Amino acid sequence: MIGxxxxxxxxxxxxxxxxxxxxxxxxxxxxxxxxxxxxxxIVTKFMRWLDESGIQFDYNNLLRGERxxxxxxxxxxxxxxxxxxxxxxFNESFTKAAAEDLELGYRLExxxxxxxxxxxxxxxxxxxxxxxxxxxxxxxxxxVSTQHFHEIWPASVQTTARSRLRSTxxxxxxxxxxxxxxxxxxxxNLLTSVWCPNPVMRNVLLAxxxxxxxxxxxxxxxxxxxxxxPTVTPK
Numbered sequence: 001m002i003g004x005x006x007x008x009x010x011x012x013x014x015x016x017x018x019x020x021x022x023x024x025x026x027x028x029x030x031x032x033x034x035x036x037x038x039x040x041x042i043v044t045k046f047m048r049w050l051d052e053s054g055i056q057f058d059y060n061n062l063l064r065g066e067r068x069x070x071x072x073x074x075x076x077x078x079x080x081x082x083x084x085x086x087x088x089x090f091n092e093s094f095t096k097a098a099a100e101d102l103e104l105g106y107r108l109e110x111x112x113x114x115x116x117x118x119x120x121x122x123x124x125x126x127x128x129x130x131x132x133x134x135x136x137x138x139x140x141x142x143x144v145s146t147q148h149f150h151e152i153w154p155a156s157v158q159t160t161a162r163s164r165l166r167s168t169x170x171x172x173x174x175x176x177x178x179x180x181x182x183x184x185x186x187x188x189n190l191l192t193s194v195w196c197p198n199p200v201m202r203n204v205l206l207a208x209x210x211x212x213x214x215x216x217x218x219x220x221x222x223x224x225x226x227x228x229x230p231t232v233t234p235k
Contacts, residue, residue, distance in 0.1 A: 001075040007037055007125040008077075015122035016079040026084050027108070028115045031068055032077035032122030033059055041129045045196040050135065053197070055205060068116035073105025077124040088112065091152070098138070099145035106149075106156055132189045132201065136208045143212025173207065174214055181207070 002008060012032060019030040036043045036051055050056045057076075062068055078101075088108055094100035108114035130138075150157045173180050188204040 001078045002124060003076040003126075005126060005128040006034065006076055007039075007127055009123040009125070012077070012122045012124060015119050019117055019119050019122075020079065020081070023115075023117065025115070026081045027112050028117060029073070029078060029080035029084075029105075029108070030117050030119050030122070031062075031072055031074060032079075032124055033063075033118075033120040034074065034077045034124045034126050035059075037125035037127040039125070040127050044131075046132055046135075046192050046201075047130055049197045049201075050130065053202070055135075055139075055202070062118045063120060068118045070102065070105035070109040070114060070116070072116060072118070073101050073108075073114075075101040076126065077122065084108070084112065093152075094145055094148060096141045096145050098142045099149045103149050103152065106153055110153075132192045133185070135205060136185060139205045139208040140212035143209040143214075144216040146209070147213045147216035170210065174211055177211055181211070 016030050016032065020028065034057060036047055052060055054060065057074060058066075058072060062072065088104065088111070090100055091103055091107075094103070105114060105116075184200075184204055184207070188198075188200040191198045192201050
């Protein structure tokens with residue numbers, strides 16, 4: 001599986017094939033390495049940071065030796081046995097291209113004892129110019145899809161210790177998002193253009209994720225992002 005914005009290297013298909021020849025068990029899936037394409041787009045400092053931060057893909061930890069699991073079931077560069085996918089299709093209740101691949105990975109791990117293998121020699125090039133505003137929209141959609149994922153699989157939710165004060169402040173900002181999000185987004189975007197990485201952009205992206213998650217809990221509908229950021233026009 002690859003995305004429609006993925007360009008494969010000459011060795012990609014053979015690397016996937018050889019992995020499955022070595023590991024013929026049906027539960028084995030192979031994850032290749034995806035990096036920004038240096039051809040056809042200008043890779044900005046922000047895009048480099050997205051690649052390194054783990055917000056979009058967590059390849060750097062895999063390259064450092066971390067073992068892959070369902071959280072790395074990225075269908076931008078992935079292969080698995082055809083029979084396994086036919087028996088376990090994607091859940092089509094996801095309305096956006098976010099988290100539906102991780103839901104399948106989690107389901108395969110729970111029900112089929114999924115075994116993930118990382119093959120960085122299967123290199124793919126991601127041709128998808130991305131701005132800070134586009135990343136905010138994506139994080140909102142990821143938040144919506146993640147809430148749906150957690151609704152399907154409550155046991156997948158990871159709880160973290162959070163102080164009452166931090167939770168109160170977070171909920172206040174989310175409940176007054178129309179007031180706070182536009183200026184914070186503009187500030188983060190301005191800072192990112194001249195100072196990247198900076199402390200603001202990660203927090204703003206996380207805020208959009210939480211806003212999407214919360215909105216999915218409350219209404220099960222998408223809000224119009226143009227009301228949060230007039231420069232963003234949802235497709």
